[in-house]
Amino acid sequence: MDAELTWQEAKAHTQVMEGEIAALIPKDAVLSIDQLQTGTLLSCNETQHSWAGATTVTVAEGTEIEPIVKAIEAHYRANGTEVSVDRDVDENYQIQIDPPAPGESYLVSDGLSPNEIRIASGSACFMLPEGIYPGGDF
Amino acid sequence: MRTDPYLNGAEQTGIGHSWGLANVTSSEVAGARYDKVISLAGAGMLPDWEPRPTTEYSNLYYDDVLIHGQGATNLFTNRGVVWDGNNPIHRDEFDQYFYRGPDDDELDGAINSVEEGNIIMDNHSLIATDSEDNLKALNNMLKIVGR
Numbered sequence: 323m324d325a326e327l328t329w330q331e332a333k334a335h336t337q338v339m340e341g342e343i344a345a346l347i348p349k350d351a352v353l354s355i356d357q358l359q360t361g362t363l364l365s366c367n368e369t370q371h372s373w374a375g376a377t378t379v380t381v382a383e384g385t386e387i388e389p390i391v392k393a394i395e396a397h398y399r400a401n402g403t404e405v406s407v408d409r410d411v412d413e414n415y416q417i418q419i420d421p422p423a424p425g426e427s428y429l430v431s432d433g434l435s436p437n438e439i440r441i442a443s444g445s446a447c448f449m450l451p452e453g454i455y456p457g458g459d460f
Numbered sequence: 461m462r463t464d465p466y467l468n469g470a471e472q473t474g475i476g477h478s479w480g481l482a483n484v485t486s487s488e489v490a491g492a493r494y495d496k497v498i499s500l501a502g503a504g505m506l507p508d509w510e511p512r513p514t515t516e517y518s519n520l521y522y523d524d525v526l527i528h529g530q531g532a533t534n535l536f537t538n539r540g541v542v543w544d545g546n547n548p549i550h551r552d553e554f555d556q557y558f559y560r561g562p563d564d565d566e567l568d569g570a571i572n573s574v575e576e577g578n579i580i581m582d583n584h585s586l587i588a589t590d591s592e593d594n595l596k597a598l599n600n601m602l603k604i605v606g607r
Contacts, residue, residue: 364592372592411518411557411600412607418596425592429599434606442599444592 329460332445333373340377340441343428346394347439353380360459366447371456372425373445378433387432387439388415394430462493471495473605477588478526479503488512498604499554500587501526504543511553518604519548520597522561524584528571557600561586562593
């Protein structure tokens, strides 16, 4: 872990990564990109947290999502990033991109509604300043 | 809540972790009706429990100390040692969703060391935590509740 990493920096980097992943979706299929402006904190261990957010990309009706997710998978595999594959609870193809930083992770699969691709994120682990309560929006 | 005019149109989901799932399923025996029941490494159900045809049942779990216990049989009753074997993991009515824990690579099948015991203990808690190691399961819970 980067001992100096702040939650704001971790969030900013993670949101940039969400945007990078969203940018891999073919432009002609994309209707809108909706990034959560606030997220929540997950725990990494007893002293560190991870910022969790999400970006939802709405695609044109009839767009096949699985080949898009597989193309994102291929992109990250090609640059040496660890990627694992499974199916989500709706049997949709799901990838988890795991950059080397402990805690940092991106889940890409179908969204919560039809014609959506959801990129759920967890940032690299960081230490909150003393006195900051980790509940609520960040 | 089913009779409350303000709440009866809302979807109602019961979620229970470990022995807490027994509270949810026991409330069904007592007459409660949920649209969705989500078991997080849930322990079991009363013998009288019957799945409701209009309820969607899901069980999310890691390789944990509970499923090792649920695989064991009481030699006197010839039934499972956990809730007599009436466990979410053994019931087809529950859609089963298995996740790998962060230290599962250190498990080799038999649990015969303190370290392995600690891993399956931690895995049992993990499914109900806000740990980033639980990110995939948390996102899938969101999908189940939202669908």
